[in-house]
Amino acid sequence: KTTTPDIFETRESAVRGYSRSWPATFAKAHGAKQWDEDGKEYIDFFSGAGALNYGHNNPVVMNPLVEYLQSGAVLHSLDMKTPAKREFLETFQDLILKPRGLDYTVMFPGPTGTNTVEAALKLARKVTGRQHMLSFTNAFHGMTLGSLSVTGNSMKREGAGIPLTNSSKIPYDDYFDGEIPDFLWLEKVLEDSGSGVDKPAAVIVETVQGEGGLRAARAEWLRALSELTKKHDILLIVDDVQAGCGRTGSFFSFEEAGIEPDIVCLSKSISGSGLPMALTLFRPELDAWEPGEHNGTFRGNNPAFVTATAAIKNFWADNTFQNELADTIAALHQRLDSIVEKAEGASIRGRGLLAGLHFEDDEIAGKVAAEAFDNGLLLETSGPKDEVTKIMPPLTISSHDLEQGLDIIEAAVLKFAP
């Protein structure tokens, strides 16, 4: 059904990336599968870059959405109060925050991940009165200027076109392989007032670097980071936009480390349906905003509140889903273990269902992704050189679809890295 000349090629900006890697026109989707206009089936190990943790068109969220759309309720309401927003806030409080002993004020910063990061950085600066930020090598936090300033990808940073100031990149945990993780060096710098390093307002960190090559921080390292920030009165922001909402096996990716960030950024799968939504969570005493100080037209996406509420009620009301998820994670990692045993120069990256295969030869990950596409599997690459094959199926994927996708990966890996 492709029209010639293809309007996507002639009229859409060249900035598009995914449609170049996957030059199909996708028309239908369900669960962990999607189909192009010609009916070719693809298994989805991409999950809308992490926005579709519960799969495509999951009836659990779609049925309440359709009902809401037909009910005559308010669709657009900026930040006004609505019953849909109330139900989301209550559900999030009762089923997510309370059982985890977390006390956060919830803010709707705008529709996307980059919006929640911007809000977190602004709030941290306002609360502390300091401007400097610390973030990590290979970090990804978004495409707007503030979030880009804490992003650790040179190519993306150059795209800003202006100097990105007021932030320093420090080495992420993967630089300290095998060593006891501590921040003694950083502590010394912070205590040396003449060092020329400004005390930061906050440190922003991903527990697993989704875009930066699936580098995963160790729990001990995160705990050491958390202790350092507490000791020096620096705010700790966890960007859980990609690693959150169950991706690593628990609702928040930092639960395993047992840390409590001052500020948490959520987006992508928080709506449960792929509808745009973001949250910024912060300790109640940090609520320094004046009314209207951080506004935006699309902060109150009621259809997204409806699907978010349904997803939380269905998946996070008890441990059933999380236990099933643990089995899926174990099955994936068992299979990845066996693939890297057979493949030359391959190793496993990531945590939970935010996993990757790193190859010593930087070219291989891209070849594996292209071969996978030809064989009906959507697979992204990650890392500054696209040197990691990224494996991010919906959390709800069936073991049949998971194994089928992994068969395609294994065949491709053994073709290029035998």
Ligand code: PMP
């Ligand atoms: N933070 C992280 C960790 C992300 O992975 C992303 C998106 N990949 C963002 C922020 C930005 O989110 P968005 O693309 O929705 O603006």
